[in-house]
Ligand SMILES: [K+]
């Protein structure tokens with residue numbers, strides 16, 4: 012382990028978080044919403060503390076960083092950023108330290124749960140920014156870093172490409188990160204412009220662009236997107252969410268002119284099929300069982316909610332927990348499956364769901380033909396047996412974590428349904444669930460330990476479980 | 491495929507079901523509860539129809555029966571027995587054909603859900619008998635047949651024994667079945683005697699002995715075991731349920747004098763640990779959160795419910811769906827894990843949960859040490875890589891089936907929680923769940939298609955999924 016390298020990374024990201032706070036500080040000062048000091052003071056503190064750690068720990072660059080260093084950097088990095096990012100919430104006087112940390116973690120993991128929706132514009136901007144930063148962090152981590160180190164669904168995905176992802180993308184992580192950031196920023200700017208064109212005001216457009224590209228789901232309005240009641244806004248957001256739930260490695264391919272390769276990507280096609288077929292079923296179901304006014308209204312609601320929950324964004328145009336049971340159940344399934352690997356979305360990821368399903372059919376085949384050897388394919392590429400095993404192991408750990416989270420919420424005397432719902436919403440990074448966990452007051456009233464537990468679940472979901480779990484095993488610290 | 495062999499097996503089991511009906515027919519005639527013809531007529535019909543099919547299809551014994559034949563025999567066998575066994579319910583005039591089939595399937599799969607508890611003594615006896623027959627069928631299938639054919643958790647289990655299960659047990663299936671039946675009958679007789687000694691009347695003792703050894707859970711009383719309010723009865727049933735949730739292959743070892751081998755079986759120890767630790771946690775939880783009168787009352791309730799739901803029996807001494815959330819969540823987890831492979835209990839089976847957990851820790855280890863090779867061990871035996879993969883595949887299919895079942899119940903406009911609960915209760919063969927699906931009126935009011943869907947879920951859970959699912963794949967019918 013290389014503590015100095017880890018410390019320098021942590022110092023740098025905390026300082027960067029501090030620097031980012033200068034934006035809402037300036038904004039708050041400009042509009043005089045009374046919170047500029049809530050940003051300026053934490054900004055100075057984070058810049059000083061982060062900068063100091065960075066300066067002190069930075070020796071000669073370490074030629075070799077171990078896998079364990081990477082895990083520690085990533086996990087401690089996210090926790091440090093959330094801790095630093097929680098300071099404005101705390102300094103605003105609205106929240107206790109734990110509540111502030113919970114909200115910051117919900118932001119930087121792009122989960123989007125919150126303990127209150129009644130925030131001043133500068134605080135709304137800050138939480139939108141936190142999702143945006145969390146989103147680019149995840150894209151860089153899972154598209155540029157993870158394939159080199161060997162974790163995350165991007166591994167499975169890279170098996171589809173002709174060469175390892177590391178070679179296909181610009182070879183060095185820093186360059187890859189730059190290109191990804193460029194794509195991410197472009198998407199954000201285009202989205203903001205489109206939202207303006209669709210009739211949103213500048214503040215709303217900026218915030219929703221930031222939280223859409225991050226599939227974070229924070230809105231500036233308490234009624235979420237329903238508050239705008241605009242088909243144009245909804246269509247822009249649906250497109251934005253679908254684009255943001257796409258593997259960012261595909262945009263690389265598009266930039267390189269390999270359109271066909273990107274558009275025939277097996278996961279991407281399954282992802283679009285998933286959203287469209289869920290929309291179709293839900294349109295029928297809403298029209299048949301839920302007495303919506305017209306098939307078109309049903310379609311409008313179904314499309315928006317399908318895109319929102321498959322990508323794990325969590326925007327809503329309706330109180331879908333009062334919909335018919337089939338639509339609700341379908342939306343839960345979409346939340347669990349999630350978007351594409353290498354995107355900002357959450358859940359299991361489409362590529363995993365696709366391969367697990369294929370594998371199940373192969374298992375059934377082998378029951379009758381025990382000696383048959385069947386390769387697991389994604390597109391035209393064969394998934395290595397080692398990755399097939401780790402894929403299935405991931406699924407068990409995902410369910411086990413969900414069950415453990417539910418038990419811990421139940422320990423806090425949260426009723427069974429809400430215990431499951433809140434664990435589900437946080438682990439899948441959707442930030443919404445039917446019933447009580449769809450409401451900020453539910454989270455506000457939780458005891459501090461439950462808030463910390465859900466924060467951990469968000470981190471687990473965001474970093475695809477093992478990245479965090481390995482650190483909790485004794486084997487990690489041995490030898 | 492050998493249709494004549496399959497037909498002769500189906501004919502035989504239907505005739506046997508008819509013969510079994512003569513017992514409640516005689517009992518009904520003796521006590522004059524007005525239902526003897528409801529048994530006598532179906533008995534004659536089943537004996538005639540089954541005997542005729544058997545006589546017509548029986549040619550020279552087939553030297554070779556394929557894997558596909560076995561799957562078809564097992565699945566069609568269970569469906570035929572349930573269909574024949576449903577006739578008395580229908581003939582009683584109390585139920586429609588679909589409702590009768592649903593109740594019979596709940597009996598022969600040992601699930602124990604029902605659409606009514608208001609049945610005459612002879613019908614109560616018949617449903618207890620149906621669980622008892624279902625239980626011995628499952629023990630013979632999974633201990634004697636499955637390891638030879640290659641399905642079910644017994645496969646994993648046999649990896650622990652020095653030699654394949656097929657060699658360890660009496661080699662030929664027929665002999666193995668005889669020994670298993672002897673053990674099963676002995677356990678039933680001992681249980682009935684113990685229940686009599688504990689103060690139950692003869693009818694109650696006989697019925698509860700039949701449904702305990704089958705971990706079926708049908709009671710003669712509407713309040714289940716709470717109606718007896720007797721610590722002696724509860725202790726006998728707890729012991730009976732724990733014995734019945736044990737792998738019957740272990741009793742073989744005990745009969746052969748290999749006590750130590752049986753008692754140090756890794757799954758068995760994990761199973762006892764599971765029940766005892768759940769009891770301990772739940773005792774504290776009930777005492778702390780649920781205001782039970784005393785720690786001893788809490789212990790009494792916790793022990794009974796833990797044993798009942800780990801073994802999937804479903805007896806209850808309390809309305810546990812009004813308990814504190816932690817206890818409820820724990821009981822759901824116990825239902826999901828289930829008892830031992832090769833027993834009459836349901837759920838995933840302890841051996842699978844144990845190996846999946848071990849495998850997850852190994853996965854975490856390999857994240858940090860990518861080149862490490864780690865064998866998956868059960869006791870001192872190594873689980874072959876092929877079985878490790880199919881184990882994990884099973885878990886995904888289990889969850890996917892649960893999700894599909896929930897969606898189909900939701901399609902019938904059952905609210906989300908109850909849709910999940912009923913699918914969970916049927917797939918895990920516990921027959922009980924918190925909330926509405928714990929109540930017969932819930933099932934009674936379901937539309938016919940929903941009843942058939944839950945019947946399929948019971949069959950899927952009872953036959954460990956793949957046995958049924960393979961028949962639904964096109965590959966099964968090809969070539
Ligand atoms: K989200």
Ligand SMILES: [K+]
Nearest residue numbers: 601706803920
């Ligand atoms: K049962």
